Amino acid sequence: MSLKETLDALRSAMTEEATAAYAEILERFDSQMLGRRALKIGDRMPEFVLPNAEGKLVSSAQLLSKHSLIINFYRGSWCPYCSVTLKALDSWVKTQSERIPLALVAISPETGGRASEFKAINELECEVLVDVDNAIAVQFGVVIRLPKRYQTLLLGRGIDPKTLHGGEGWLIPLASTFVVSTGGQIVHSELHVDHTRRTEMETIPPVIERLSSSV
Amino acid sequence: MDLPQISHFLVLARLLNFTRAAEECRITQPAFSRSVRRLELELGGDLVLRERSLTQLTKFGQAMLPFLEQIMFAADAAKAEARQFHSQEGAPLHLGLSPWLGLPLVGPILAEVVRTVKNVEFSVTVDKEPALRERMLQGELDVIFAVGSDTAHGRFNQWRLFSPTTSLFLPPGHAMLGVDEISARDLADATLLGAFDADALPEVLLAQVARTLGRRPATPHRAGNWETSLQLVRSGFGLSLGLSCWTTPDELVARPLRDLELTQGVVIETIGGRPRSAAATSFIKLARARSWL
Numbered sequence: 001m002s003l004k005e006t007l008d009a010l011r012s013a014m015t016e017e018a019t020a021a022y023a024e025i026l027e028r029f030d031s032q033m034l035g036r037r038a039l040k041i042g043d044r045m046p047e048f049v050l051p052n053a054e055g056k057l058v059s060s061a062q063l064l065s066k067h068s069l070i071i072n073f074y075r076g077s078w079c080p081y082c083s084v085t086l087k088a089l090d091s092w093v094k095t096q097s098e099r100i101p102l103a104l105v106a107i108s109p110e111t112g113g114r115a116s117e118f119k120a121i122n123e124l125e126c127e128v129l130v131d132v133d134n135a136i137a138v139q140f141g142v143v144i145r146l147p148k149r150y151q152t153l154l155l156g157r158g159i160d161p162k163t164l165h166g167g168e169g170w171l172i173p174l175a176s177t178f179v180v181s182t183g184g185q186i187v188h189s190e191l192h193v194d195h196t197r198r199t200e201m202e203t204i205p206p207v208i209e210r211l212s213s214s215v
Numbered sequence: 216m217d218l219p220q221i222s223h224f225l226v227l228a229r230l231l232n233f234t235r236a237a238e239e240c241r242i243t244q245p246a247f248s249r250s251v252r253r254l255e256l257e258l259g260g261d262l263v264l265r266e267r268s269l270t271q272l273t274k275f276g277q278a279m280l281p282f283l284e285q286i287m288f289a290a291d292a293a294k295a296e297a298r299q300f301h302s303q304e305g306a307p308l309h310l311g312l313s314p315w316l317g318l319p320l321v322g323p324i325l326a327e328v329v330r331t332v333k334n335v336e337f338s339v340t341v342d343k344e345p346a347l348r349e350r351m352l353q354g355e356l357d358v359i360f361a362v363g364s365d366t367a368h369g370r371f372n373q374w375r376l377f378s379p380t381t382s383l384f385l386p387p388g389h390a391m392l393g394v395d396e397i398s399a400r401d402l403a404d405a406t407l408l409g410a411f412d413a414d415a416l417p418e419v420l421l422a423q424v425a426r427t428l429g430r431r432p433a434t435p436h437r438a439g440n441w442e443t444s445l446q447l448v449r450s451g452f453g454l455s456l457g458l459s460c461w462t463t464p465d466e467l468v469a470r471p472l473r474d475l476e477l478t479q480g481v482v483i484e485t486i487g488g489r490p491r492s493a494a495a496t497s498f499i500k501l502a503r504a505r506s507w508l
Contacts, residue, residue, distance in 0.1 A: 028259060037217040047297035049331070049497065051504035055323070057331040057497055061300055112376075113506020130504035133289035141217035143286065145258045145279075166374045166503055169282030 003088040003201045010080050011196045017156070021149040022196070028147050029193045034174060037141040038191055045071075045180045046139040050107070050129040053116040058127055060184075067103040068211055069180040070204060073131075073142055073173035074108045075195060077118040078159050082175055085198045089177075090124045092201065100212040101182075103127065109134045109165050109172065133166070137173040142191065146170040179207050187211060218290055220254045221283050223247060224262060228280055231270045288488060292496045299333055299493030308337040308494035311347035311359040314440035315416035316481065319462040321360055324501045328494050335494045341440065343412065351486055357495040360502075362416055363482040372487045375480040377507035381420060382469040384448050384455040391454075391470070398473040399427035406453040408444050409434035416477075417444065420456040423475050460507075481507065 001009070014022065039045070049059045063069055072089060074082035086106050093104045104126035108115070111132060119128040137143045146154075151161075151170050161168050175195040179188035188207040192198055227236040227247075237247035255262050262276035272280065299306055308328065312318065318339065329335050340347065340356060347359045348371065363373065383397050394401055402424050410417045417438075425431040436452045438444035444455040449466055456472070460481075463469045483502050485491070491499075 029257070033253065033256070037220070046294070047300070048293060049296050049300065049493075051501045055327065055501065055505045057327055057501065059297070059300055059331070061297075111503045113504075113508075115504065116506060130500070132500045132503050134286050135289035135293035138216065138218055138221070138286050138290050139293070143216050145216075147259055167282060167285060169279070169285070171282060171286060 003084060003198065006084045006088075007081060007196055007198060010084070017149075017153055021147070021153045024147045024149045026194060029144065029174075031191060031193045034142075034144070034191055034193060038174075038176065038189060039140050039178065039186050040189060041186055043186045045069075045178070045184050045186055046136065047184075048129075048131075048136045050131055050136065051115075052130070053119040053128040055116075058129060063103060063105065063127070064180070064182050064184055067101045068182055068208070069178075070102070070104045070208075071178045071180060072104065072106050072200075073137055073140070073176045074106055075172050075175055076108055076110055076159075076164065077114050077121075078154060078157070079175070079195060081195045081198065083118075083122050085175075085200055086124060086126075087122050088201050089204065090122075090126050092205070094125060096208065100208060102208060102212075105129060107131045107136065107173070109137065111166050112163060114164070131173075134171050134173065140173075140176070140178065142174045142176045143171050144174050146172055177204070179204065179211070181211060216254055216257050218287065220250050220257075221287050223250045224254055224283060225280075225287060227251060227263065227270070228272055228276070231272075233265075233270060284488065292491065295490075296332075296493040296496045302333065305334045305336050306332050306492045306494035307357070308335060308492060308498055309356045309358075310337060310339050310498070311351060311356040311361070312339055312341045313344060313347070313359075313361040313416075314341050315362055315458070316360060317441050317461060320460055320481075321502075324498060324505075327501055328497050332494045332497050337494065343415070348484070351484070357485065357491050358498060359484040361482055361484060362477075362479050363484070364479050370486050371484045373482050373484045374503055375482050376502060378480045379477060380459040381472040381475045381477060382457055382459040382461070383472050384445055384457055384461070384463065385468050385470065386448055386451060387466060387468060389454070389468070392468060394470070396473045397470050399424045399475060402432050402454075403428055404432075406433045406435065408447055408453040408455045409437040410444075411437055411439055416441075416458070417456050419477065419479070420472075420475050424456070427474070 047060050052058045089104055096102055106128045109131045115128045115130045131137055134143045161170050175192040177190050177200050178186055181187050226239050230236045237244040260275040261273050264271045264273050344361045350356050438447055441461050448455045
């Protein structure tokens with residue numbers, strides 16, 4: 001199944017409660033307004049040092065010294081749309097890495113070892129980084145507050161922000177993907193207010209192709 | 216949301232005056248008002264009550280304030296942490312450690328901080344929790360790694376890392392080794408090791424045993440920290456109640472305690488809003504990011 005088919009299948013299987021929560025997200029957030037906040041093509045990526053799923057500290061300087069980066073902010077381990085998108089990106093990057101110095105980096109604010117669980121469950125090979133308190137996501141301009149219905153939906157599934165993020169602010173990154181050149185410059189950015197419809201598998205390969213041919 | 220928006224709101228929350236807040240942020244008042252309004256739209260509620268003579272935070276504004284302060288603080292700390300990668304300056308880390316937790320628990324994190332952060336200079340102070348908190352207030356410590364309840368105390372930020380399980384530590388060949396899982400009732404005739412304060416971990420567990428038995432078991436000897444307690448077990452002075460996460464020396468055996476549960480958790484604490492070194496930021500992030508179980 002293609003990523004699109006998998007996402008479509010997930011969306012059509014949404015419960016009534018999830019559909020209402022999803023509708024509230026689409027109604028609340030305006031992609032144009034959020035787009036103005038986020039880093040854009042030509043901006044420099046903020047430098048970061050973050051713990052990875054293996055409990056090591058990873059710096060953006062180290063990553064960029066070897067690769068161009070695809071940076072994917074995922075909403076949380078509870079978001080199936082984020083998982084399938086990341087899995088698709090991860091498999092694709094694996095097929096390219098022999099040819100192009102390229103690395104995928106997945107980032108979310110989930111603490112308490114969830115990055116490591118998420119990586120194992122989804123059999124990801126990419127770095128999964130823990131952005132404690134959204135310190136990096138806010139510099140990318142992609143932090144949102146999960147609306148009320150979605151909060152209730154997650155609480156009903158036993159997902160508690162206090163244990164998940166170490167705070168009850170319900171602040172999470174918008175599902176978004178950036179491509180960063182080895183020079184640290186953003187060459188592609190996409191924000192997905194509608195986290196169920198993703199374009200990464202169509203947009204990212206040509207961006208990487210252009211990036212590798214310009215080197 | 217982005218950092219300028221958040222900083223605008225934080226200045227407004229401090230000054231409670233649109234004109235002065237806009238001046239401090241060096242933007243025009245219409246632009247300032249728009250910025251706050253957009254943040255309200257994004258967060259999904261009014262943060263500020265706009266009345267002619269009075270600007271006040273709404274209930275929602277008051278509720279969101281600590282989270283927005285936290286994210287601002289985290290972003291500033293992260294920038295300082297990234298700068299340390301190119302810096303020649305020392306990165307101090309003054310860690311306070313409960314006598315009942317022990318260095319092996321935090322060792323891997325300290326090692327990772329030393330491996331990656333340039334010019335780290337760390338110190339470890341072992342003391343009782345109230346003394347550690349006092350020293351942190353005095354500015355002598357950056358982070359405390361302790362056993363604590365979830366009560367918030369004033370200026371301290373606290374994160375629960377995990378809820379530890381309890382064990383009984385015995386010497387080899389002890390008669391109770393035949394029992395797989397030990398309960399408080401099995402301890403009626405045991406000689407156990409005490410501690411010095413009622414809130415020290417072994418004493419908290421002893422109080423639970425005493426409640427089950429209707430009397431306190433024999434505790435002629437006392438220790439002031441986990442390592443001494445285990446040494447006393449090794450020397451045959453008694454058995455030690457403790458945490459399953461203690462590193463068991465080769466000569467000793469640990470058995471899970473079935474019905475002794477701690478309501479307290481293993482926590483890290485810092486002083487809210489106080490700037491800290493890159494090493495301290497990395498330490499806290501590593502501690503919060505990982506699983507402790």
